[in-house]
Amino acid sequence: MTADDPGAKDHLHTYLQRAREALLWKLDGLSEYDVRRPMTPTATNLLGVVKHVASVEAGYLGDVFGRPFPDPLPWFADDAEPNADMWATADQSREELVGLYRRVWEHSDATVRELDLGATGEVPWWPPERRTVTLHRILVHMIAETERHAGHADIVREFIDGATGVRPDNSNLPEGDEQWWADYRAQVEDAARQAGGR
Known part of the structure; x- marks a missing residue:
């Protein structure tokens, strides 16, 4: 896909929106504690990831243009x-933070609607030789950024209550009951130990 392909902007926007929704879905059904609790040694937590991605998108699809x-x-x-x-x-x-993220979407979506993919902006926090960017590049960047953090949220949510999947209607995982997953995990652990010489 190139910036001059008909429909390119719509395709990019669709991927960004799917990533946004996947990220927010990871909060559904959890307590206030669970959406905030640090689940890694670097304190990765679901609501913090949403806050971060909202803030980053506000910059890239707002300030930059x-x-x-x-x-x-x-x-x-x-x-x-x-x-x-x-x-x-x-x-x-x-x-408050989910509302902030949704307002960022509206603001970003207006930028996407009003500008051509070839429209240029400047990322002041990037090195001078890379600061001038196009909307096309920033949309790709924001898709990558959002998907990366949605992946973090996938893992954090699985640690909290075992919930997995891309969307409520699509787990994107093989069908399997608790025993199937236990056997599968044991198989992966066994392969890791063999490869590690243990």
Whole structure:
């Protein structure tokens, strides 16, 4: 697909929207604690991932094209503590951060509608030789960014309650009951041990 293909922008936008929805779906049915709890040594947590992706998208599909997102994002300020965008404080509700993400979508989608894929912008936080970008490049970048973090959310959610899948109607995994998965995991563990010489 190239920027001048008819429908290219719609295809890119569809992939971005699917990734956005997959990420938000990982919050469904969880308690306030579970959406916030750190599940890795680097404190990866579901609501923090949403907060981060919302903030990043506001920059790439807003500021980069001279269309700043109107809501303040204090966790991205120069004097914010490190990683402030990667977790939700106790007074930041799930509804607030999901609402922020949905407003970012609306703002970003307006950018996508109003500009051609060849429209240029500038990413001030990239090295000078790479700062000038097209909407096409930034859409690809945001798809990769969102999918990467949706993958993190997949793993975090599986650790929390075992839930897996891309969407409610598509697990994207083989059919198998609890015993099938236990046997499969044992098979993978056995292969790892053999390869590791144990």
